[in-house]
Amino acid sequence: MSNLAQQMLIIDGLQADECDESVFAEWRKGGVTCVHMTCMEYTFDNTRAALSALSRWRRALRNHADLIRPARCADDILSAQAEGKTAVLLGFQNTLPLEDDLALAEIFYDLGIRVIQLTYNHQTLIGSGCQETVDTGLSLYGKRLVKEMNRLRMLVDTSHCGLKTTMDAIETSEAPIAVTHSNPASFASDVELTHRLKNDETLRALAKRGGMFGMALFPAMLPGGMRCTLQRFCDMVEHLVGIVGIEHVGLGTDFVWQRPLSYIKQVRTGRSTFDWAPVVPPKWPDWMKTPADFPRIIDELSGRGWKDDDIARFMGRNWLDFYRRVIG
């Protein structure tokens, strides 16, 4: 690892890995300071299932305290850096764990959840996902949930939401919100999951309200898929920085490291259909196979003449500052 990488705070705006020691070890190899981690068995967990997923992470945080520690506020991330550990910020990628009950937001906050994505790909009680043909925006319950999350200082994530639901959340929330793992739609057209990208109007509205955008490395959201080069990825970073400014951009890889095939199978379509698409485990670009590859991005940006301070912002400090403002 280069000296630059060693000094730098690295924060990943979203991973959805298996809760497993091998993942934590890989984070340490990559010098990752903090990961916002999806704390769900599947992205369709109800309350009961989400409590099990939460318990599993709590046990892991106890049993592997030499590698990881909980992140309940921004200072926990700095503590992790000082201790040479990775801070784990727990979140949900769906509001199904809340079921129909607004009161569960506070319950999950008390149990350590700090981020909730308002919908996954589909329509929920809260709003609409990016796969739906009709996007409602936020429902009555959805608007109340955003206000309740504001009160609790939970971070609102809209990565998988439809554009109207995303815009409603930006406008409804008193605190800035995040798109933790997506990419700009305006950069390239050779992307598999175009519905997962955000258009420039959304990006500008997000940044105008102080929001953060995490750039995904999930192959189906990369231009050219797994054949996307590190250079082209960094071109996309520069494209986005040109639209929203350096202070609103970070990483949000969407790693699904060590997840079983059953996860990959169900996560895209859930159980709302009997016609599951064939299961193709995502193949990542050669230059980004594990979280230990993060320093390669630092080296590429440095080679392009980026200022160290801007690289540091992109690699983690923007997320740290943002978490401090929103979560505390």
Place this chain on the structure above:
Amino acid sequence: MSNLAQQMLIIDGLQADECDESVFAEWRKGGVTCVHMTCMEYTFDNTRAALSALSRWRRALRNHADLIRPARCADDILSAQAEGKTAVLLGFQNTLPLEDDLALAEIFYDLGIRVIQLTYNHQTLIGSGCQETVDTGLSLYGKRLVKEMNRLRMLVDTSHCGLKTTMDAIETSEAPIAVTHSNPASFASDVELTHRLKNDETLRALAKRGGMFGMALFPAMLPGGMRCTLQRFCDMVEHLVGIVGIEHVGLGTDFVWQRPLSYIKQVRTGRSTFDWAPVVPPKWPDWMKTPADFPRIIDELSGRGWKDDDIARFMGRNWLDFYRRVIG
């Protein structure tokens, strides 16, 4: 009870009473042949809660077999009539019991559920309720659920759905659907819950596809509320018959007989808000205090010169014929 009432098949298109012997006794007093009964603790039950509600009804059907019997098909209703019992057709007033899993429709069918209302008042994974300001129509999952219910021969109900979701269901379903408990919006403006009424366009589309409409006696859906007279209610019946034809109209009272105050409190807003409206138990018109009052409607329609055959259709035979076509 008049001779006419004694000969007549009386079917109530929806009640949401407590599962209690006193209710069954009242049905017998009113000569009620069949009730489509909401089988939920609350209209926001998840899978687990719905299974408990179902179990409670199964025990009641065993323990009070002298008064009630299950209705799994149309012939069960005729058996109930021959045996002097009330047939209970079980249904859900929401799709939350299915959670995110399309496969649960078949599971609940096998357990005796024959009717599912696609949404209650709010947005769900399936579609939008009538209280939402934006109505999505059916979601991707919603369209698949309607097809699955068609395959299983379950009846689709859209009484509490928004108008777009109702229209989507009418158009998506291969079988006719029902609005089991609502009233026509075009009859009068002095109705409290105007968003629960259906406009003429919806009524005509429903009838054109062979659908059924159950007229509600719930005071907040009656013109003038609890002060609505039997005469004015029958004027509304005649108004609706003028729009859709006698063969598409029946009763769907929406009785919530013996339900505890906690049910009345939660059923309107659920747990998606902390600002519950003050609890006011509904007061029913003097001429319709219990299911035992049904014969009064027969007498009023007879006094207006309705043909016995038309009265018989309205009071129950339309529902019987419709259930036979849709459920089998």
